[in-house]
Amino acid sequence: MDTGSSLTWTQCFPCSHCYEQKIYPKYQPAASMTYRDAMCSEDPNPKSNPHLTFDPLTRKCTYQQHYLDESNIKGTLAQEMITVDTLDGGFKRVHGVFFGCNEFSDGSDFTGTGILGLGVGKYSIIGEFGSTFSFCLGLISEPKASHNLILGDGANIQGHPTVINITGGHTMFLLKSIIVGEEITLDDPIQVFVDTGSSMSHLSTDLYYKFVDEFDDLIGRPLSYEPRLCYKADAIERLEDMDIGFAFAGGAELSVNIHNIFLPQGSSGIRCLGILNNKESFTHVIIGVIAMQGYNVGYDLKAKTAYFSKQYCDMEM
Template sequence: MAVLFNLFLLSCFTTSTTSLATTSPTITKPKRLVTKLIHHNSVYSPYYNPKDNIADRARHAIDSSNARSDYIWKKIQGVSLDTDDVRAGVIAETKHEGFMANISIGSPPVPQLLVMDTGSGLLWTQCQPCTHCFTQALPIFNPPESSTYSTLPCTSPSCYRAPSSNCQASHCAFKQGYIDGTSVSGFLGTEKFTFETSDEGITSIPNLVLGCANSVSGFSGQSSGILGLAADKISLVNQVGSKFSYCFGPIRDPQYSHNQLIFGEGAIIQGSSTPIEILAGLYFLTLESISVGEKKLDILPEVFTMTPAGKGGVMIDSGTTLTYLPRGAFDPLNAEVLRLMDGLVQLVSRPSYAAPCFNGVINRDLVGFPVVTFNFANGVDLALDVESLFIETSPNQFCMAVLPSIANDMTIIGVMAQQNYNIAYDLAGNSVSMERIDCELLES
């Protein structure tokens, strides 16, 4: 497993010093800044455990999604969490779900493995000297060994945008708290980031702001930190432009290696676009209806609308594996799925799971099952085939990967629903584009 992980990182970057030139200002078409994404269950992940079975992976996904959903709701409601941020997997047992990005920082460039999160803004990684840090798969970044690192002065506008920032010896310090008791603190700095480009070269961008964490408690694992992709001014997204896109392939396939994240004005913006609204740094869409095959479900439009009190709304998220619907939408979908399954597969009881489960094999028993389509404003559709609508829970059992909302009638569009799509965010244009595609095709 360690060999595969290291080989994967080598495929992400070549570190020849002659290649570390920034993009020429004479190029009118901006190069895409690309980073590979590694799913938690991938053979290329440092978390990969060949002893984990289907039931183990399903349990991790379900527990992590439930924890994430509850935390998102509390953040939107302004519930006191002693935190200014939100990240994927905030419960100790389930904090290692989702995708990780490999981004190199410093001179010479040092790879860092960061958990991707559209629900948080600050990019932070562990840094030396570490007074209290966890063991990570890659070497901890050591600022004195980089010729391009600088601490951020308290007078910088970025200092005021950081979570719980304060001034220590004229340097900007930050502290980040999480609902499970995790605490991250350190200093803000600026550093050179190195990315792949669309022509298989690499390019570096200097003076990007990051959090250098010297003390981390309550967090453990192999990743180096968090890559925040929210709309916050301090996020990497806004530092390199106003656009980013990601493409998730089939997360059930541990060998799949074409998941990717693209930053900058060269992000792949294809397909139809639908408006986004940014609330509490999170991305909200306008969902108009849900269809099963050609049948439009009987769902009241107001089910998907956020009320003035902050109830409801439709959020798209990169840290929640499953999808959540309010009862007014879940119940009609559930009823239609049960109707279609009658006589096809056997319904089984699973008291601890809020959606229906069945005996059978998804790819064998659901051939020809209708596609479930989420219909967004401006005619944008997100189509869920059987691989996106159902999750394997054992070799001969599967459950619907759409659950009723845990609280507050909120809709969350999770990672499984976004499989085999390029999802592109244009923050300046307040829009999200969706195009169904094999992520491998984006590499050409």
């Protein structure tokens, strides 16, 4: 599930260079009665992502998608019937859903079967279900935590609102403060990505060191400042409960208990902050999944508004 990209794709058989896939077999188009190659127009912009190319000889549309971690994929744009569960316990079939039949993957240690792209775009799966969707993420520290994704009319659209700025198919939000126990207002609010495709948050150097300075005052000198801010576990455990996170224009916020955003590193007795210093790796500020633990985020794309609500992720609303 990736709010940072719009293309939904799965690995197809045969595949010349694919990610290792351990649980489910690769999708076989030849075995499906409802699969068909999709038509598309030649994309004149070489920087579009995904970039589409139509071959008039084969009558196929191929795509190439680049991700922020520098991985990339290639394949054939196709359409297929999908079946989804409904909130009343039934199911619904949706015909002609666009997806990428992936034939080449490179540059990542990804081990899943594919990605569900929740960004905005002509070929995004979101358009098949209207203009609303929501997702809820449980706590990483709870092995049996519940999570959910709801597409369409039943989406959980409640909580504190903030405006969505849709740019190039991406949904962006105006960050006005960081939270380290209390809010620290930024001199200049900035547009950021809230990206479920990234585990870590990636911040500009000046924003990263706003967090570092606060932790220096609270805890003292860390074991390391970069690439991650790390402390001995007992230094974190001695702190009183406090929230770490981000506050957006309109009153929406993502704030996670300090004991959940400092993650244990194996059995080494070290805990590291789930936030990285961008440096030159990325050109944008990205807020990742670790900072979304315990939150439901609802999107109303028609109203260009998102809603953030701190809650347990059960299906009773």
